[in-house]
Amino acid sequence: MDFINHQLFIKDINVHIDPILPKKTAIITHGHADHARFGHDHVIATKQTIDIMKIRYGDKCAKKFTPLRYGQKYSIKNYDFTLYPAGHILGSAQVLIEKNNHRLVITGDYKVGKDETCRNFKLVKCDTLITEATFGLPIFQHPDPKDEIQKLIRSVKINKNNCHIVGAYALGKAQRVMNLLRQQNYNETIYIHGSLEKLCQYYSKEKINIGKFEKVSSKDRSFYEGKIIIAPPSALKDRWSRRFPNPIICMASGWMTVKQRAKQQGIELPLVISDHSDWNELLDTIKKSKAKNILITHGQEDALVYYCKKQNLVSKPLSIQGRSDEEIE
Amino acid sequence: MKKFSSLLHNLILTPSRNIKIKLLQDYFKILDINRSYALAILSDQLSFQFIKASKLRELVYEQVDQHLFDYSYDYVGDLAETISLIWPTKKEGKSQNLSTLIENIKKIKKSEINKEFSKILNELSNNERWTLIKICTGGLRIGVSERLVKTALADLYNKPVNEIEEIWHGLEFPYENLFQWLKNETSKPKIDFKKLFHPMMLANPIDEEKDFKKLDANEFQAEYKWDGIRVQLMVSSKSVSLYSRTGDNISSAFPEIIETTKGDAIIDGELLVGKNFKPAGFNDLQQRLNRKKASKDLQKKFPVFIRAYDILFYKGKDLRKLSLVERRKYLEKFQKENKTNKIDLSSIINFTTWKELTNFKNNFNDDLNEGVMIKLKNSEYLPGRKRGYWYKWKKNPKLVDAILMYAQRGHGKRSSYYSDFTFGVWNENELVPIGKAYSGYTDKELLILDKFIRNNTINKYGPVREVKKEIILEVAFDDLFPSKRHKSGVAMRFPRIHRIRWDKLVNEVINVKQLKKEFNIK
Numbered sequence: 001m002d003f004i005n006h007q008l009f010i011k012d013i014n015v016h017i018d019p020i021l022p023k024k025t026a027i028i029t030h031g032h033a034d035h036a037r038f039g040h041d042h043v044i045a046t047k048q049t050i051d052i053m054k055i056r057y058g059d060k061c062a063k064k065f066t067p068l069r070y071g072q073k074y075s076i077k078n079y080d081f082t083l084y085p086a087g088h089i090l091g092s093a094q095v096l097i098e099k100n101n102h103r104l105v106i107t108g109d110y111k112v113g114k115d116e117t118c119r120n121f122k123l124v125k126c127d128t129l130i131t132e133a134t135f136g137l138p139i140f141q142h143p144d145p146k147d148e149i150q151k152l153i154r155s156v157k158i159n160k161n162n163c164h165i166v167g168a169y170a171l172g173k174a175q176r177v178m179n180l181l182r183q184q185n186y187n188e189t190i191y192i193h194g195s196l197e198k199l200c201q202y203y204s205k206e207k208i209n210i211g212k213f214e215k216v217s218s219k220d221r222s223f224y225e226g227k228i229i230i231a232p233p234s235a236l237k238d239r240w241s242r243r244f245p246n247p248i249i250c251m252a253s254g255w256m257t258v259k260q261r262a263k264q265q266g267i268e269l270p271l272v273i274s275d276h277s278d279w280n281e282l283l284d285t286i287k288k289s290k291a292k293n294i295l296i297t298h299g300q301e302d303a304l305v306y307y308c309k310k311q312n313l314v315s316k317p318l319s320i321q322g323r324s325d326e327e328i329e
Numbered sequence: 330m331k332k333f334s335s336l337l338h339n340l341i342l343t344p345s346r347n348i349k350i351k352l353l354q355d356y357f358k359i360l361d362i363n364r365s366y367a368l369a370i371l372s373d374q375l376s377f378q379f380i381k382a383s384k385l386r387e388l389v390y391e392q393v394d395q396h397l398f399d400y401s402y403d404y405v406g407d408l409a410e411t412i413s414l415i416w417p418t419k420k421e422g423k424s425q426n427l428s429t430l431i432e433n434i435k436k437i438k439k440s441e442i443n444k445e446f447s448k449i450l451n452e453l454s455n456n457e458r459w460t461l462i463k464i465c466t467g468g469l470r471i472g473v474s475e476r477l478v479k480t481a482l483a484d485l486y487n488k489p490v491n492e493i494e495e496i497w498h499g500l501e502f503p504y505e506n507l508f509q510w511l512k513n514e515t516s517k518p519k520i521d522f523k524k525l526f527h528p529m530m531l532a533n534p535i536d537e538e539k540d541f542k543k544l545d546a547n548e549f550q551a552e553y554k555w556d557g558i559r560v561q562l563m564v565s566s567k568s569v570s571l572y573s574r575t576g577d578n579i580s581s582a583f584p585e586i587i588e589t590t591k592g593d594a595i596i597d598g599e600l601l602v603g604k605n606f607k608p609a610g611f612n613d614l615q616q617r618l619n620r621k622k623a624s625k626d627l628q629k630k631f632p633v634f635i636r637a638y639d640i641l642f643y644k645g646k647d648l649r650k651l652s653l654v655e656r657r658k659y660l661e662k663f664q665k666e667n668k669t670n671k672i673d674l675s676s677i678i679n680f681t682t683w684k685e686l687t688n689f690k691n692n693f694n695d696d697l698n699e700g701v702m703i704k705l706k707n708s709e710y711l712p713g714r715k716r717g718y719w720y721k722w723k724k725n726p727k728l729v730d731a732i733l734m735y736a737q738r739g740h741g742k743r744s745s746y747y748s749d750f751t752f753g754v755w756n757e758n759e760l761v762p763i764g765k766a767y768s769g770y771t772d773k774e775l776l777i778l779d780k781f782i783r784n785n786t787i788n789k790y791g792p793v794r795e796v797k798k799e800i801i802l803e804v805a806f807d808d809l810f811p812s813k814r815h816k817s818g819v820a821m822r823f824p825r826i827h828r829i830r831w832d833k834l835v836n837e838v839i840n841v842k843q844l845k846k847e848f849n850i851k
Binding site (some may be wrong): 042136138139140141179257258260261262263266267268269270300302305306307310 | 338341342343395396397398400401404405406407409410414415418459472494646744745789
């Protein structure tokens with residue numbers, strides 16, 4: 001496993017996984033901005049991740065693209081790469097790297113729970129597991145997202161004169177919230193912040209059921225009474241949100257588990273809906289992967305490292321620069 | 330319990346004062362005994378004798394790995410929330426009434442607490458568990474003041490909030506007389522004010538630029554602000570008792586006061602340590618604080634006295650509606666009639682202009698007082714920190730530049746931010762910590778420091794991060810005194826971050842020797 005360093009760089013063949021700066025060859029696990037960046041020479045990823053990168057950064061965001069299907073092997077010298085579903089967002093992948101009979105899996109961001117907006121997580125057995133740890137503390141035990149989305153639907157029913165603005169990341173979370181609403185038979189048009197439009201259109205095109213949506217426009221204030229509006233978290237505090245009638249500020253995120261955090265961010269209706277594994281799912285994945293060597297990337301790595309050591313697994317944190325905890329999901 | 334815990338959940342997440350009031354009123358509309366329990370909890374008057382924070386930690390360690398709990402607590406920054414989230418969920422039991430649940434807990438025998446209380450936690454939902462633990466640890470910190478609760482009740486029943494305020498401290502659980510009066514079923518509860526602790530009148534810090542322009546110096550009197558603890562002394566022919574600012578009875582810790590005081594009055598004053606009415610420093614007073622009893626030896630070594638500021642009752646007569654000047658006459662009368670070597674009067678400073686007062690503030694007696702109090706001569710004795718009557722004007726703080734060494738996450742509203750800072754100065758070629766501060770900075774400075782800490786951690790010791798020694802903090806503090814407990818040999822009183830010194834370099838920071846010399850410490 002010494003072929004890869006703490007920056008997820010394989011020097012031998014000059015390949016990076018999710019590099020922050022422009023590189024020669026980059027394997028990209030998924031389209032979130034802290035993983036997929038502009039300006040690499042060669043990007044290797046799932047077709048959907050490549051599509052998303054092109055939507056966000058333009059068709060020329062890399063010089064060359066190699067789309068891989070899940071399970072399709074791609075070799076560079078004596079290294080074999082295979083992508084497997086990570087269940088995080090549309091197109092998200094884990095990377096299996098095989099070299100001389102050693103199997104190393106980089107999970108990228110992943111969740112084990114069911115999600116209609118992407119292919120569900122597939123467990124890959126390996127010798128070395130590099131796992132994320134966004135929610136690597138035992139306080140994080142995600143509830144059933146259906147119950148959470150029901151809270152929103154109930155609140156919309158009770159507060160007829162308010163509009164509900166749901167903060168959700170533009171890629172992945174926003175569409176998941178829309179899909180969850182549809183699963184619970186909420187059939188009204190969902191209104192979205194302009195920055196979500198292209199990605200929502202793409203999800204629709206990929207046959208993800210997010211239902212009818214419409215970009216927010218400068219309609220009469222009262223028009224939005226009783227409506228659900230989805231916006232990126234940054235827009236919640238912005239002047240943008242003040243144009244709506246009596247908004248109830250909601251947020252869909254795993255961080256909403258902690259009331260104090262919700263309060264700090266001025267969230268009135270927290271919805272614990274996460275696209276990352278919770279504590280139990282992290283432990284379960286570590287166990288079932290059969291890996292003896294566990295490396296832990298961004299998030300709350302301390303507790304997970306401690307836990308792995310107690311299970312007699314070799315474990316240490318990887319500190320990847322440019323990714324501090326709590327800024328990302 | 331479900332209803333009450335969702336009330337607390339909604340209160341903590343609602344920023345609007347009006348909606349908070351409405352939520353409270355909706356709850357108080359229920360007419361059964363549960364509202365009495367809710368009122369007791371919201372005004373921090375309900376607690377369980379055997380179940381405090383340390384007990385709760387003990388219980389949670391029985392359930393989860395101690396290290397994993399500690400990592401989590403460090404992250405969440407709130408004990409109740411951490412325990413409620415980390416508690417291994419069992420099957421939820423039938424939801425109980427708030428009142429039934431609390432009475433059941435009160436009945437638990439001390440020897441069976443671990444077993445019985447864990448069982449109760451098992452059967453609650455996440456949110457109910459959070460609520461119950463908040464009740465146990467006291468101080469809800471949900472953004473609801475006692476005043477807001479009273480306002481909600483007053484508005485609900487169309488009564489002036491001041492009338493509730495007035496009788497509040499004479500009310501007792503289950504507050505039946507209060508609720509009956511609110512509903513106009515009976516007249517206002519009769520309270521024996523002479524036997525009651527009265528919330529103290531407090532001062533606001535003066536804004537030198539704004540306030541002095543507006544205020545007429547002739548309408549105010551000034552006294553020195555003494556650095557002790559504020560007390561209320563209740564004297565009658567039958568008994569003498571001493572209360573702290575928060576209304577705790579601290580009589581047993583100061584027997585010499587109780588034994589020597591005579592008369593019939595309620596006195597407001599400052600408790601100080603010193604012989605012949607000469608105050609020693611706060612460091613000496615600390616030897617007498619946080620003790621239940623005081624030995625003869627301790628009384629001799631650190632004798633206490635009271636410097637009287639004000640008088641609320643005199644021989645059964647309520648003086649609170651009189652002016653400060655009128656009350657002062659009664660105070661002097663009381664002192665003359667009941668001379669002891671344990672009570673003297675706070676002297677009044679003569680001044681005619683604010684400028685003149687500045688000299689008194691900064692020069693007098695150097696370390697023994699904290700500045701001056703400025704009181705409206707005409708002021709009634711009003712509980713709480715009402716604006717426009719009493720002001721405090723503190724001396725300019727002492728300042729030192731020190732280097733940021735370690736940081737830790739804060740609690741409560743600052744949880745998640747690295748907001749507790751340990752800083753140090755040089756000692757030969759190494760740095761030694763001289764203090765720790767978690768206030769004083771602006772929100773913007775906090776964000777800058779938090780970011781610096783996350784990006785410049787060089788070591789982690791559990792929850793503590795050691796950072797690159799690059800940031801210089803200007804630290805303000807009230808006093809510096811010798812300390813054997815600290816490696817640097819000094820300890821600070823009330824340090825806070827004044828500002829970040831971007832203009833200064835690490836090697837320009839002074840060393841311990843210079844610091845000690847500057848503050849006359851050997």
